[in-house]
Amino acid sequence: MKRLLVALTYLFLYVPIVVLIVFSFNSKSFPAPWDSFTFHWYHELFHSKDLWVAFSNSLVIALTSTFISLTMSVLLIFFRASGGKVGKFLALYYGNLIIPETVLAVGLLGYFTMLNIPLGMPTLIAAHTVLGLGFVIPVLYSRYVSLDPRLVEASLDLGASPLQTFFKITLPLLRPSMIATGLLIFIISFDDFILSYFCAGSNIQTLSLYLLAVIRSGLSPVVNALSAVLFLFSCGLVMLFFSPKIRSRIF
Amino acid sequence: MQKRKEPLLGIRIFLVFFWVVFIFFLLFAPNFGATSSVRTLHIFTWSDLFDEQTIRNFEKDTGINVHFNYYDSNEELLVKLKATKGHGHDLIIPSDYSTKILIEQELIKPIDYSRIDFKNRLLPELLNHDFDPDNIYSMPLNWEVYGFTYDKEHFKGKLQNPNWNHIFQPKNYRIAMTNDPVEAFNMASFHLHGKQQHLTSSQTSIVRDTLTSQKKYIEAYGSFRITYLIATKNCPLAISSSSYSFRMFDEYPILGFAIPKEGTFVSIENIAIPAQTENDDLIYTFLNYVYRQDNIQRRCAFYAQFPPTRDGLPTLHPDYIQTFHNALKSFPEFCFFRHLAPEQTLRDIWIDVKS
Amino acid sequence: MKKHIPFAIGSPALIWQVLFFYLPLVILIFSSFLGGERTTGWGHFTLDNFKPLLKPSYLGIMFSSLILAISTATICLCIAYPLAYFIAFSAKRFKTLLLFLLVVPFWTNFLLHVSAWFFVLERGGFLNNLLLNLGLIKEPIHLLNSWFAVALMMIYYYLPFMVLPIYSALERFDKRLVEASLDLGANFRQTFLGVILPLTMPAVTVGLFLVFIPAFGEFIIPEVMGGDKFFFVGNVVTQYILGETTVALGAAFTLLSCLFLLASCSGLYYGLKLFKKLLIRRYT
Numbered sequence: 001m002k003r004l005l006v007a008l009t010y011l012f013l014y015v016p017i018v019v020l021i022v023f024s025f026n027s028k029s030f031p032a033p034w035d036s037f038t039f040h041w042y043h044e045l046f047h048s049k050d051l052w053v054a055f056s057n058s059l060v061i062a063l064t065s066t067f068i069s070l071t072m073s074v075l076l077i078f079f080r081a082s083g084g085k086v087g088k089f090l091a092l093y094y095g096n097l098i099i100p101e102t103v104l105a106v107g108l109l110g111y112f113t114m115l116n117i118p119l120g121m122p123t124l125i126a127a128h129t130v131l132g133l134g135f136v137i138p139v140l141y142s143r144y145v146s147l148d149p150r151l152v153e154a155s156l157d158l159g160a161s162p163l164q165t166f167f168k169i170t171l172p173l174l175r176p177s178m179i180a181t182g183l184l185i186f187i188i189s190f191d192d193f194i195l196s197y198f199c200a201g202s203n204i205q206t207l208s209l210y211l212l213a214v215i216r217s218g219l220s221p222v223v224n225a226l227s228a229v230l231f232l233f234s235c236g237l238v239m240l241f242f243s244p245k246i247r248s249r250i251f
Numbered sequence: 252m253q254k255r256k257e258p259l260l261g262i263r264i265f266l267v268f269f270w271v272v273f274i275f276f277l278l279f280a281p282n283f284g285a286t287s288s289v290r291t292l293h294i295f296t297w298s299d300l301f302d303e304q305t306i307r308n309f310e311k312d313t314g315i316n317v318h319f320n321y322y323d324s325n326e327e328l329l330v331k332l333k334a335t336k337g338h339g340h341d342l343i344i345p346s347d348y349s350t351k352i353l354i355e356q357e358l359i360k361p362i363d364y365s366r367i368d369f370k371n372r373l374l375p376e377l378l379n380h381d382f383d384p385d386n387i388y389s390m391p392l393n394w395e396v397y398g399f400t401y402d403k404e405h406f407k408g409k410l411q412n413p414n415w416n417h418i419f420q421p422k423n424y425r426i427a428m429t430n431d432p433v434e435a436f437n438m439a440s441f442h443l444h445g446k447q448q449h450l451t452s453s454q455t456s457i458v459r460d461t462l463t464s465q466k467k468y469i470e471a472y473g474s475f476r477i478t479y480l481i482a483t484k485n486c487p488l489a490i491s492s493s494s495y496s497f498r499m500f501d502e503y504p505i506l507g508f509a510i511p512k513e514g515t516f517v518s519i520e521n522i523a524i525p526a527q528t529e530n531d532d533l534i535y536t537f538l539n540y541v542y543r544q545d546n547i548q549r550r551c552a553f554y555a556q557f558p559p560t561r562d563g564l565p566t567l568h569p570d571y572i573q574t575f576h577n578a579l580k581s582f583p584e585f586c587f588f589r590h591l592a593p594e595q596t597l598r599d600i601w602i603d604v605k606s
Numbered sequence: 607m608k609k610h611i612p613f614a615i616g617s618p619a620l621i622w623q624v625l626f627f628y629l630p631l632v633i634l635i636f637s638s639f640l641g642g643e644r645t646t647g648w649g650h651f652t653l654d655n656f657k658p659l660l661k662p663s664y665l666g667i668m669f670s671s672l673i674l675a676i677s678t679a680t681i682c683l684c685i686a687y688p689l690a691y692f693i694a695f696s697a698k699r700f701k702t703l704l705l706f707l708l709v710v711p712f713w714t715n716f717l718l719h720v721s722a723w724f725f726v727l728e729r730g731g732f733l734n735n736l737l738l739n740l741g742l743i744k745e746p747i748h749l750l751n752s753w754f755a756v757a758l759m760m761i762y763y764y765l766p767f768m769v770l771p772i773y774s775a776l777e778r779f780d781k782r783l784v785e786a787s788l789d790l791g792a793n794f795r796q797t798f799l800g801v802i803l804p805l806t807m808p809a810v811t812v813g814l815f816l817v818f819i820p821a822f823g824e825f826i827i828p829e830v831m832g833g834d835k836f837f838f839v840g841n842v843v844t845q846y847i848l849g850e851t852t853v854a855l856g857a858a859f860t861l862l863s864c865l866f867l868l869a870s871c872s873g874l875y876y877g878l879k880l881f882k883k884l885l886i887r888r889y890t
Contacts, residue, residue: 002692002696003692006688006689006704009685009689010704010707010708012762013707013708013711013762013765014707014711015726016719016722016723016725016726017711017714017718017719017722019722019725019726019732020718020721020722020725023725023732072618072619072622073619075615075616075618075619076616076619076620077616078612078615078616079612079613079615079617080616082612083612084612084613086616089620092620092623092624092627092628093623095627095628096627097815097816097819098868098871099631099819099864100819100820100822100867101820101823102823102825102839102843102860103631103634103823103860103863103864104627104630104631106634106843106847106856106857106860107630107631107633107634108626108630109847110630110633110634110637110847110853110857111626111629111630111633111634114633114637126622126626127626129626130622130623130626130627133619133622133623134627187713190715191713191714191715191716193716193717193826194826197826198847207715208715208717211715211717211718211721212717212826214721215720215721215724215830216830223718223721224721224725226718227714227718227721227722230714230715230718231714231718234710234714235710237713238706238709238710238713239706241709242702242705242706242709
């Protein structure tokens with residue numbers, strides 16, 4: 001009985017996506033029923049310039065903001081490792097959870113407009129980095145604090161400089177968390193919609209905004225094909241996340 | 252202890268200041284690489300006006316680069332233009348009522364008609380309206396009318412006697428309505444009070460009530476999904492612009508289009524030159540190119556807009572051609588969308604209706 | 607000089623947060639008190655922006671958002687907890703697979719899920735065609751552009767947010783406590799309500815807030831799945847902020863909704879604390 005309910009739940013989660021992917025091979029566009037197998041929509045997908053521009057924009061923004069977030073949090077931990085006091089300031093990052101993203105997006109829009117900063121790629125990257133910081137810093141910091149201090153002591157005792165200790169001991173110990181959180185904020189930024197809706201301006205098209213434009217004007221089989229591709233992409237990322245090295249340290 | 256703490260704080264403040272300046276420098280960076288040696292034309296426009304083929308041909312024939320920025324609504328155009336005080340663009344495409352606002356705010360400059368070779372081809376019906384008398388500042392680029400897109404199967408052929416009651420008091424079916432508060436308000440007002448310039452507050456109240464009572468007949472609000480909703484049999488009738496409708500006629504043969512007999516709205520997209528631009532050579536070359544007969548035909552065929560010249564009419568679906576000629580004949584009876592009440596009131600009413 | 611290097615390179619993280627999170631919010635609060643044209647200077651201090659918002663319709667919208675968020679969170683909890691329990695306790699060999707299957711939709715773009723549900727729920731869509739072909743219905747059921755579609759999509763989207771924290775807590779749960787309770791004579795229901803639930807309350811709270819807060823500000827799901835017939839806090843904010851002359855009004859409404867949200871969150875938090883106390887008192 002329990003198993004049936006669980007199976008139903010997973011069915012609920014997966015039926016729409018599977019149906020969407022199956023019909024991406026349909027030769028007739030929605031709302032026609034199944035006709036015959038074709039790769040036509042995939043062909044169109046890979047030739048749609050707008051879509052790829054949007055996709056690459058989203059990718060660039062996600063990669064850059066993930067990189068900046070991770071770098072800044074590592075540097076913050078370095079500051080802590082060198083004896084700085086960070087504890088109280090950590091509470092600053094909890095604001096990310098309390099404020100809905102819509103409020104942040106609206107605030108940023110007003111902020112950039114008031115300072116006459118042109119809305120575009122840099123502003124989006126700045127905004128996504130804020131999103132990422134809210135996750136990365138609390139997680140990495142608490143992970144750092146829970147590391148065994150004796151390892152660092154031992155390393156210093158054995159003659160390594162603080163810098164060497166940081167790079168050869170601390171960072172490798174933090175690496176699984178870094179990779180896991182990095183993946184998480186990458187995907188959050190890549191799929192993000194609300195920040196782009198308000199802060200992208202009219203010149204940058206991100207993947208989410210492109211999809212929204214398509215959905216608002218009806219459905220297109222190219223979106224089916226795109227969903228199949230992105231689904232595989234997500235599967236790949238999740239498999240990375242679940243690889244044994246990392247999984248044991250998260251759950 | 253006092254002595255050592257002071258420099259620490261001072262240095263930290265300096266470092267913070269340094270980082271803030273650096274970060275903002277990065278944010279402003281795109282502005283600094285602007286001057287390019289290649290001649291570039293910057294056009295700020297709707298996303299469905301210029302088709303790729305025409306632009307590519309233009310770039311090849313003249314060597315001028317064209318760079319587009321897009322906006323989704325007239326409000327966005329106005330806000331962005333005011334924010335940059337008109338800088339950054341060489342051409343903009345305001346709709347009728349926004350042209351008037353732009354003229355009042357002195358954000359656009361007069362057109363030098365001595366450099367234009369197509370003025371006599373422009374349809375006289377589109378010229379000399381109250382938002383820009385004598386068309387000193389703007390020229391019509393495209394136009395479209397608003398009407399009912401309907402499912403021919405449901406209505407068993409052509410829609411008989413189309414009138415505004417079809418969307419305000421439909422019999423036994425649901426409709427799709429526009430999602431733009433200005434359009435919705437204007438339509439309800441026209442249905443109730445006819446052609447008006449401004450409404451009194453009691454008239455506004457009646458409009459609010461009509462829109463609220465319309466809600467029970469509505470399947471969905473959506474300006475872009477109209478044809479999709481009809482094609483998927485979600486509702487048999489919707490109010491939409493002619494271009495959105497005719498664009499999908501080939502794909503969905505069950506669609507029909509009809510203009511309400513009491514009269515309807517027309518929307519003219521005008522092309523205008525921002526006051527601060529200095530690329531006049533490029534601008535007039537572009538204008539003369541884009542108004543050539545073949546280019547007008549291609550552009551209007553792509554997006555199913557109505558052309559600004561009679562010779563620019565593409566050979567599309569017969570309904571499209573029929574509607575074009577009928578609309579031109581009834582043009583004097585049409586009205587434009589206006590801010591019949593202040594924007595705040597319009598949006599407030601819209602929120603009322605939706606909640 | 608060298609000793610300032612750590613601060614020099616560590617501070618950007620903090621500076622960034624202040625610059626791009628707190629400063630914009632502070633400016634948002636200030637701009638809701640500003641009158642006059644937005645782009646022609648600072649204007650003057652005024653409470654005028656709040657006056658048009660004191661109508662019952664705006665309060666009604668905030669309550670609608672509250673109801674939407676609470677019901678989404680509650681239903682998600684009811685589905686998520688048993689699911690997390692099953693994965694943590696009962697699924698021996700398939701645990702990784704089940705988790706994997708749970709996370710993948712979570713990591714796919716949410717708009718694709720919307721397209722997918724369109725595809726399924728449409729009048730001529732998958733579900734209706736299936737039911738028609740099976741002879742279970744005579745005419746297609748009207749599912750989209752309704753409350754049902756909005757609720758469905760909200761639950762679909764927010765479910766993983768609820769499952770993962772609860773699963774985390776259950777996974778680390780000391781199963782000997784359960785054994786001890788059963789050994790001491792309690793039946794399953796008593797064990798669950800007296801031992802498991804109270805001890806996993808922190809995770810349940812996290813899950814509830816992870817769903818409640820974003821769901822409160824949600825506007826795109828009601829727009830696409832509900833035919834834009836229902837307005838929530840997010841829709842109103844969008845209407846005003848993206849308008850030409852109504853930005854200050856938008857800022858004011860955002861401020862009011864945030865205060866409302868904060869109040870609801872405190873209510874929720876204390877409600878949960880009370881619930882936990884009651885559970886413990888009742889079952890121990």
